[in-house]
Amino acid sequence: MNEPAPQVEPQDSVRNDIPDIVIGRLPIYLRTLKLLMERGSEVTSSQELGDLLGISSAQIRKDLSHFGEFGKQGTGYNIPFLNKQLEKILKVDCVWPVVMVGAGNLGTALASYNGFENRGFRIVALFDSAPEKIGQQLGAITVQPLEEIPVVVRRTHCQVAVLAVPAAAAQAVSALLIESGINSILCYAPITLSVPENVRVEYIDPVIHFQHMTYYLRKGCIEDA
Amino acid sequence: MNEPAPQVEPQDSVRNDIPDIVIGRLPIYLRTLKLLMERGSEVTSSQELGDLLGISSAQIRKDLSHFGEFGKQGTGYNIPFLNKQLEKILKVDCVWPVVMVGAGNLGTALASYNGFENRGFRIVALFDSAPEKIGQQLGAITVQPLEEIPVVVRRTHCQVAVLAVPAAAAQAVSALLIESGINSILCYAPITLSVPENVRVEYIDPVIHFQHMTYYLRKGCIEDA
DNA sequence: CCGCGATTGTACCTGCAATCACAAACGCGG
DNA sequence: CCGCGTTTGTGATTGCAGGTACAATCGCGG
Ligand SMILES: NC(=O)c1ccc[n+]([C@@H]2O[C@H](COP(=O)([O-])OP(=O)(O)OC[C@H]3O[C@@H](n4cnc5c(N)ncnc54)[C@H](O)[C@@H]3O)[C@@H](O)[C@H]2O)c1
Ligand SMILES: NC(=O)c1ccc[n+]([C@@H]2O[C@H](COP(=O)([O-])OP(=O)(O)OC[C@H]3O[C@@H](n4cnc5c(N)ncnc54)[C@H](O)[C@@H]3O)[C@@H](O)[C@H]2O)c1
Numbered sequence: 001m002n003e004p005a006p007q008v009e010p011q012d013s014v015r016n017d018i019p020d021i022v023i024g025r026l027p028i029y030l031r032t033l034k035l036l037m038e039r040g041s042e043v044t045s046s047q048e049l050g051d052l053l054g055i056s057s058a059q060i061r062k063d064l065s066h067f068g069e070f071g072k073q074g075t076g077y078n079i080p081f082l083n084k085q086l087e088k089i090l091k092v093d094c095v096w097p098v099v100m101v102g103a104g105n106l107g108t109a110l111a112s113y114n115g116f117e118n119r120g121f122r123i124v125a126l127f128d129s130a131p132e133k134i135g136q137q138l139g140a141i142t143v144q145p146l147e148e149i150p151v152v153v154r155r156t157h158c159q160v161a162v163l164a165v166p167a168a169a170a171q172a173v174s175a176l177l178i179e180s181g182i183n184s185i186l187c188y189a190p191i192t193l194s195v196p197e198n199v200r201v202e203y204i205d206p207v208i209h210f211q212h213m214t215y216y217l218r219k220g221c222i223e224d225a
Numbered sequence: 226m227n228e229p230a231p232q233v234e235p236q237d238s239v240r241n242d243i244p245d246i247v248i249g250r251l252p253i254y255l256r257t258l259k260l261l262m263e264r265g266s267e268v269t270s271s272q273e274l275g276d277l278l279g280i281s282s283a284q285i286r287k288d289l290s291h292f293g294e295f296g297k298q299g300t301g302y303n304i305p306f307l308n309k310q311l312e313k314i315l316k317v318d319c320v321w322p323v324v325m326v327g328a329g330n331l332g333t334a335l336a337s338y339n340g341f342e343n344r345g346f347r348i349v350a351l352f353d354s355a356p357e358k359i360g361q362q363l364g365a366i367t368v369q370p371l372e373e374i375p376v377v378v379r380r381t382h383c384q385v386a387v388l389a390v391p392a393a394a395a396q397a398v399s400a401l402l403i404e405s406g407i408n409s410i411l412c413y414a415p416i417t418l419s420v421p422e423n424v425r426v427e428y429i430d431p432v433i434h435f436q437h438m439t440y441y442l443r444k445g446c447i448e449d450a
Numbered sequence: 451c452c453g454c455g456a457t458t459g460t461a462c463c464t465g466c467a468a469t470c471a472c473a474a475a476c477g478c479g480g
Numbered sequence: 481c482c483g484c485g486t487t488t489g490t491g492a493t494t495g496c497a498g499g500t501a502c503a504a505t506c507g508c509g510g
Pocket of ligand 2: 109110111112113115326327328329330331332352353354355358371388389390391392394398413414415430431
């Protein structure tokens with residue numbers, strides 16, 4: 001469909017020497033640049049960005065320098081320009097299709113969330129195994145049965161999926177997604193998936209964050225468990 | 226303003242020399258141990274845990290060794306015992322009260338989520354600024370106006386909050402929470418908060434994960450933005 | 451046209467995180 | 481009771497992430 005396909009290399013082999021941890025910070029920078037754009041600023045500096053994000057200016061400069069020279073000495077970075085460059089690097093200067101499985105509480109909240117589109121993503125399909133959920137309309141999309149996953153994933157050339165099913169079902173559903181062509185999964189189920197090497201999984205589990213926090217607190221809880 | 230509230234030790238001072246990154250992995254270990262317990266296993270090894278989590282056995286052993294000697298050579302770790310030890314270390318051998326602000330799509334999904342309690346947390350209150358949301362019933366809790374935040378936080382001695390309001394409101398709401406005695410915030414709004422040093426903020430933003438993933442993908446999106 | 455404050459990009463250095471490797475300890479079977 | 485396979489806990493080692501420091505460059509004002 002859209003093809004200035006930049007020579008694609010098998011994603012495992014070509015890990016540009018750029019560290020993954022650096023890639024992980026780019027979306028944060030991008031998010032902050034969009035905020036500054038909304039505020040109408042034209043330029044910023046590594047110092048200002050660092051202050052906003054609570055990290056050092058040197059780290060920001062070094063991270064960006066992996067990809068080119070985007071700033072001007074004495075001035076800083078042009079915000080719309082840097083924004084566009086980061087979008088290109090992360091390949092979000094376009095909209096990616098995303099499929100989701102699990103039309104429960106969380107899945108429906110995500111499906112009706114309107115904050116994806118302007119950051120490069122659109123949920124194009126939602127699947128569930130419960131017969132009573134099939135056919136439900138959520139915004140522009142309709143809940144479909146699992147059998148449709150292979151069909152839809154192939155038709156849309158979708159590579160990214162969200163998993164919002166109970167933990168007990170997550171492993172099996174992920175296998176189905178991967179068979180159908182998905183290679184990137186965002187998993188909300190509180191479980192670590194076992195997947196082939198060429199599939200990337202990231203996790204969101206609020207309890208992990210809570211438990212990290214309580215380590216540093218002094219005890220003051222409601223009741224013993 | 227906030228006085229007899231359970232005050233955190235300034236987390237800088239009490240930083241047992243244990244690295245924060247180690248603490249961050251403990252909840253993952255704990256989650257996996259609970260899974261193994263459900264499966265009825267009695268013992269496990271750093272090897273098995275590492276395989277389940279995709280990390281090295283040595284790292285698991287070293288992480289645990291910061292807190293004591295929980296295993297037995299030749300045998301491994303007793304699962305219920307290690308589970309209990311980790312719960313103690315993370316202080317989740319009890320239930321922590323959590324307040325939440327924002328009763329929108331996401332907030333209501335979280336409020337009705339039943340996966341918090343058995344991992345150490347309970348959402349005890351939900352606040353919103355919209356008059357039409359006030360009084361809504363969600364499971365056991367009722368949506369309250371923002372004015373109640375200081376009262377409720379102090380009464381419950383709650384230290385942990387979830388922020389599920391629009392990005393534009395997040396900074397102001399966080400200030401109100403902190404004034405009221407909150408010192409740990411899980412922020413779902415796609416924005417970096419500015420908070421005092423003794424307050425810990427963690428973030429959940431699915432788009433950050435998506436954008437991290439697309440860096441490694443070959444382009445195949447729907448349309449240019 | 452020049453000098454000055456500001457800011458970048460980068461070479462160098464430091465420190466810590468992750469891995470390696472192994473002695474010590476355990477269970478078991480004979 | 482001993483010897484063997486297993487697994488832990490930990491000192492030693494490696495590798496890399498982040499910080500430091502500064503020369504190079506820019507805009508601007510005089
Ligand atoms: N709701 C939240 O706020 C929240 C918060 C944190 C984590 N989570 C996690 O997200 C996941 C979903 O949570 P939820 O609250 O939406 O649960 P839910 O029970 O409301 O919804 C789960 C949905 O998945 C569907 N489902 C079950 N098995 C399936 C299968 N094999 N294939 C396809 N669909 C299947 C169910 O029909 C249901 O619609 C869970 O793993 C949960 O632990 C949810
Ligand atoms: N819905 C999702 O799946 C999703 C996904 C990712 C991130 N988020 C983020 O989570 C946050 C909430 O998302 P949502 O979809 O629930 O939005 P929403 O619009 O459905 O709900 C927001 C709620 O916050 C309330 N609110 C607004 N201003 C407030 C204020 N000053 N004080 C208290 N309450 C206020 C509104 O009345 C509303 O009830 C947003 O920042 C959003 O970007 C949501």
